[in-house]
Amino acid sequence: xxxxxxxxxxxxxxxxxxxxxxxxxxxxxxxxxxxxxxxxxxxxxxxxxxxxxxxxxxxxxxxxxxxxxxxxxxxxxxxxxxxxxxxxxxxxxxxxxxxxxxxxxxxxxxxxxxxxxxxxxxxxxxxxxxxxxxxxxxxxxxxxxxxxxxxxxxxxxxxxxxxxxxxxxxxxxxxxxxxxxxxxxxxxxxxxxxxxxxxxxxxxxxxxxxxxxxxxxxxxxxxxxxxxxxxxxxxxxxxxxxxxxxxxxxxxxxxxxxxxxxxxxxxxxxxxxxxxxxxxxxxxxxxxxxxxxxxxxxxxxxxxxxxxxxxxxxxxxxxxxxxx
Ligand SMILES: *Cc1c(COP(=O)(O)O)cnc(C)c1O
Numbered sequence: 001x002x003x004x005x006x007x008x009x010x011x012x013x014x015x016x017x018x019x020x021x022x023x024x025x026x027x028x029x030x031x032x033x034x035x036x037x038x039x040x041x042x043x044x045x046x047x048x049x050x051x052x053x054x055x056x057x058x059x060x061x062x063x064x065x066x067x068x069x070x071x072x073x074x075x076x077x078x079x080x081x082x083x084x085x086x087x088x089x090x091x092x093x094x095x096x097x098x099x100x101x102x103x104x105x106x107x108x109x110x111x112x113x114x115x116x117x118x119x120x121x122x123x124x125x126x127x128x129x130x131x132x133x134x135x136x137x138x139x140x141x142x143x144x145x146x147x148x149x150x151x152x153x154x155x156x157x158x159x160x161x162x163x164x165x166x167x168x169x170x171x172x173x174x175x176x177x178x179x180x181x182x183x184x185x186x187x188x189x190x191x192x193x194x195x196x197x198x199x200x201x202x203x204x205x206x207x208x209x210x211x212x213x214x215x216x217x218x219x220x221x222x223x224x225x226x227x228x229x230x231x232x233x234x235x236x237x238x239x240x241x242x243x244x245x246x247x248x249x250x251x252x253x254x255x256x257x258x259x260x261x262x263x264x265x266x267x268x269x270x271x272x273x274x275x276x277x278x279x280x281x282x283x284x285x286x287x288x289x290x291x292x293x294x295x296x297x298x299x300x301x302x303x304x305x306x307x308x309x310x311x312x313x314x315x316x317x318x319x320x321x322x323x324x
Contacts (some may be wrong), residue, residue: 003158005053006060008084010041012169015295020262026283028290033174034265037166038272038300043083044110046076046300047189050162051154052084058158059090059148066091068137069150070121070129072246073098074270074307076300077153077186079107082116092116093140093147095133098123106307126152153186153209155216157223163192164224170295171197178292181279183271183299184217184236185209191220193297199233203287205278207271208241239281240274248310251277256311257318268301269311275299 014036022032040049059067067085071078071094078094085092094116104112111118121132133149140147151159170177170193180197184190184204193202194217206213214231221229242249248269255276259265267273279296282288305311 003054003058003061005162006057006088008042008053008056008087009045009049010039011050011165012173013037013039013166015170015173018263018265018296021259021265024258024262025280026290027288027294031290031292031294033177033293033295034263035166035170035173035180035295035297038298038302040300042087043080043114044300044303046080047163047297048077048080048154048300049084050166050192051159051188052080052150052162054161055150055154055156055159056084056088059150060088062146062148064090064146064148066093066140066145066147067150068093068095068133068140068147069154070095070133070152072096073101074107074304076107076304078116079110079114079303081150081154082111082114085116086114091145093119093136095119095121095129095136097121097129103307103309106305107303108307110303153188155186155188155191155220157191157220160188160192160195160220160224163189164196165192166297167193167196174293174295176293177201177295179203179288180295180297181205181275181282181288182297183207183275184213185271187213187216188220189297189299190234191217192224194221194229194234195224198227199229199235203235203237203278203282205240205275206236206238207274208244235287237278237282240278246270246308248273248308248314249277251280253311253314255280256314265298266302266305267298268304269308270304271299271301
C-alpha cells in the first residue's frame with residue numbers, strides 16, 4: 001500500500017550554531033550545531049510531528065475519524081496526536097499508563113486543551129497498554145466511529161519516513177557532518193536518520209523506554225535503507241538511562257543546566273537532557289571528537305518539563321537572590 005504524508009509541521013526546521021555549548025563540552029567553537037526539531041510548529045512542536053505526518057496520512061487514507069494512541073502520562077507523542085486530530089477535524093483517544101494522578105500539568109494539560117479523551121490503563125506493560133488500546137478501538141467501532149491506531153511513539157517503518165526527510169535536510173544544512181546525536185525512545189526518529197545518513201553517522205542515546213532499542217531501530221530502518229542495518233552496527237549509548245525513564249539523574253541535570261546557561265536552550269528531562277548528557281560522555285570517551293562536525297537534534301519536549309516536579313525544583317534552585 002502506498003501512502004502519502006499529510007502536512008502538519010513547518011519544514012525544514014532551522015540549524016543553529018552552538019559555539020558556547022561546544023566549548024563547554026570540549027569541542028571546537030565551530031564544531032556543534034543544533035537541529036531545531038523542537039520548532040516543528042503544531043501543538044507546541046517536537047519530533048513526533050514528522051512521524052505523525054505519515055501515520056496520520058495513512059489513517060486518513062483508511063477513512064478514519066478518530067486517532068487512538070498509547071503512551072506515558074507525560075507523552076509528547078500523545079499530546080501531538082491530540083493536536084494533529086484537532087488540526088484535521090478528527091477525534092483523539094489517548095490510552096495512558098497509570099491512573100489519573102494529582103498533577104494534570106505539562107502534556108496532560110495540553111491533551112485536555114486539544115479536546116482529547118483519555119483512557120487510564122493502570123500500571124501495565126506495553127502489552128497491557130496495547131490491549132487497552134485495542135479495547136478502546138472496539139468500543140469506538142461499536143459506537144459507530146472509525147478509529148485508527150497510531151503506534152507507540154508514532155514509531156514504525158512508516159512513521160520513520162518523517163525522519164528520513166530530516167536526515168536529508170541535515171545533509172544539505174551541514175555538509176560534511178560526522179555525527180548526529182539524538183535521543184532514542186521508541187526508535188522511529190533514529191531509524192529514519194540512519195536510513196538517510198547511514199548507521200555510522202547517528203549516535204542514539206537510549207532513554208530506557210524499550211528493552212531492546214537497537215533491535216527496534218534496525219527493524220524500522222530495514223524497509224527504508226539502501227544498505228543492510230543490524231542492531232550491532234548501530235551507535236547506541238545506554239549509559240544515561242539511570243534508574244528509569246522518569247528520573248532526573250545528576251548527569252542529565254548538569255546537561256540541562258549547561259544548555260540553558262551557554263545557549264539559552266531549554267531541554268527536557270526525559271529525552272533531550274539525556275541526549276546531551278550522552279554527547280558529553282561521548283566527547284569524554286573520544287567517540288565524538290573536536291574538529292568533527294556534530295549535530296545535536298533538539299527533539300522538543302518542553303511541556304514535559306512542567307510535568308516533571310524534580311526538574312522544576314532543580315531549575316528553580318538556580319534562581320538566587322541578588323544582594324548587590
Ligand atoms: C519521543 C521523543 C524522542 C524519541 O523519539 P523516538 O522516535 O520515540 O525514539 C525524543 N525526544 C522527545 C522530546 C520525544 O518526545
